[in-house]
Amino acid sequence: MPRLAYLGPEGTFTEEALRLLDPNAERLPRATVSAALTAARTGDADGAVVPLENSIEGAITTTLDEFAWGEPLLITAELLLPVQFSLLARPGTEIPHIKRVYTHPAAITQCRAFISRELPDAVVVSAPSTAAAAQEVSLPGSPYDAAIAARIAGEHYGLVELAGGIGDRSDTVTRFVKVSRPGPLPAPTGSDRTTLVVFLTDDHPGALLEMLTEFSVRGVNLTRIESRPTGDGIGRYFFHFDFEGHVADARVGEALAGLHRICGEVRFMGSYPRADGVAPQIKRGTADAEFAEAGDWLDRIRTGHV
Numbered sequence: 001m002p003r004l005a006y007l008g009p010e011g012t013f014t015e016e017a018l019r020l021l022d023p024n025a026e027r028l029p030r031a032t033v034s035a036a037l038t039a040a041r042t043g044d045a046d047g048a049v050v051p052l053e054n055s056i057e058g059a060i061t062t063t064l065d066e067f068a069w070g071e072p073l074l075i076t077a078e079l080l081l082p083v084q085f086s087l088l089a090r091p092g093t094e095i096p097h098i099k100r101v102y103t104h105p106a107a108i109t110q111c112r113a114f115i116s117r118e119l120p121d122a123v124v125v126s127a128p129s130t131a132a133a134a135q136e137v138s139l140p141g142s143p144y145d146a147a148i149a150a151r152i153a154g155e156h157y158g159l160v161e162l163a164g165g166i167g168d169r170s171d172t173v174t175r176f177v178k179v180s181r182p183g184p185l186p187a188p189t190g191s192d193r194t195t196l197v198v199f200l201t202d203d204h205p206g207a208l209l210e211m212l213t214e215f216s217v218r219g220v221n222l223t224r225i226e227s228r229p230t231g232d233g234i235g236r237y238f239f240h241f242d243f244e245g246h247v248a249d250a251r252v253g254e255a256l257a258g259l260h261r262i263c264g265e266v267r268f269m270g271s272y273p274r275a276d277g278v279a280p281q282i283k284r285g286t287a288d289a290e291f292a293e294a295g296d297w298l299d300r301i302r303t304g305h306v
C-alpha cells in the first residue's frame with residue numbers, strides 16, 4: 001500500500017484527487033504543497049499528490065517552482081477533477097454578518113463573482129488550503145466568519161453550507177499530479193503526456209522560437225507552456241512545457257535530445273498517461289516507423305549501401 005503525502009488537512013480537493021488516483025493509498029496530509037513534496041523527496045512518503053493548474057486561473061505557481069528548483073521528482077499520473085465550492089460557516093451565521101472569509105487563493109480567484117455580489121464588504125484572506133480554512137473557521141474563537149471549501153470539508157469540520165455551487169463557472173476543472181522520486185517510467189499507453197522544465201543559459205533573440213522549433217519539426221503538439229521568473233532580475237525566465245506523447249516515442253525523444261543540445265538545462269519531469277485519454281496527433285513523417293525507416297536509410301548511406 002503506497003503512502004502518499006498530499007495538501008491537507010482532510011477534506012481538501014487534493015485529498016479527493018488522491019482518493020481517485022489511488023484508492024488504496026495510505027494518506028499523509030501535509031500543511032502545504034512544499035511540505036507534501038518534501039515528504040516524497042525525503043522518503044517520509046512514497047510519493048505525493050499536488051494541484052498543478054486549474055482551468056480558470058492557470059498554474060499553481062508553488063507547484064511549478066517546486067518542480068523546477070527542488071530535488072528532482074517524476075510525475076507518474078495526472079487527474080482532472082471538476083471542483084464545486086461552498087460557503088461554509090458555524091451554525092447560526094448568516095451571510096449579511098460575514099465580515100472575514102478564509103480560503104485557498106485558487107478558490108478566491110474562482111469565486112470572484114459570488115464574493116463581490118454576496119459579500120461585497122467582506123475581507124477575504126488566503127489560507128494554506130480550503131480544508132485548513134474550514135478547520136480554522138470551526139474553532140469557536142476563530143477570527144473568520146466563513147470558509148470557502150468543498151461541501152465535504154464542511155461536513156467534516158461541523159460547518160453548515162450557506163451557499164453551494166458558488167464558483168464563477170460550473171465547469172471548472174483542476175489538474176492534479178502524482179509524483180514520486182525518480183525511478184522507472186510508466187509504460188507508454190498511446191495517450192500520454194510529457195512534462196519538462198527548460199532553463200536557458202544563453203539569452204538571445206529567437207531563443208524561445210528555437211526551443212519551439214524542436215517540438216514543431218518533430219510534430220510534437222504542446223498542451224501547456226508557462227514562463228516563470230528565475231529570480232535573477234526582471235526579464236529572466238525559465239519555461240515549463242507539457243506536450244503530447246511519451247519519451248519512448250521517437251518524435252518526443254528526438255525533441256528532448258534537440259532541446260538538450262541547444263538549452264542550458266532540461267529537467268525531465270515524466271511521461272505518464274493522459275487523464276482525458278486523448279490520442280496524440282501524429283503528423284505525416286513523425287510516426288515511430290517513419291523515424292526508424294529514416295534512420296535505416298541514413299545508415300545505408302553512411303555504410304556505402306545506397
Ligand SMILES: O=C(O)C(=O)Cc1ccccc1
Pocket residue numbers: 007011012013014015051054083104106107128129130131174
Ligand atoms: O485547498 C484545496 O482544497 C486544494 O486542494 C487546492 C485547491 C484549491 C482550490 C481549487 C482546487 C484545488
